[in-house]
Amino acid sequence: MSEFTYQGEAGRQRPDPASTDRAAWDAYVYDRLNPAGEHNELWQHSGGCRAHLVVTRNTLTHVISSVAFAREAGRAHSAGRRGKGARS
Numbered sequence: 383m384s385e386f387t388y389q390g391e392a393g394r395q396r397p398d399p400a401s402t403d404r405a406a407w408d409a410y411v412y413d414r415l416n417p418a419g420e421h422n423e424l425w426q427h428s429g430g431c432r433a434h435l436v437v438t439r440n441t442l443t444h445v446i447s448s449v450a451f452a453r454e455a456g457r458a459h460s461a462g463r464r465g466k467g468a469r470s
């Protein structure tokens with residue numbers, strides 16, 4: 383096991399669970415960005431404190447330009463997003 387586990391693209395917006403918009407659900411389940419350049423990624427410190435991190439990594443050079451706790455990044459750019467256990 384490695385210390386950090388990749389958990390996919392960061393900042394994805396799940397459709398409302400009550401939504402029956404098939405195109406929106408198809409996009410959410412299947413569409414992924416695959417940039418040659420900077421990409422926002424969700425990583426978990428699975429071998430440590432288990433915190434989730436939003437890492438901005440250049441897919442060509444692997445240079446990491448920013449790291450933030452996901453809970454803080456989530457507040458900054460997706461206000462109103464439903465999180466685990468969050469109800470509004």
Ligand SMILES: [Zn+2]
Nearest residue numbers: 427430431432
């Ligand atoms: Zn940690």
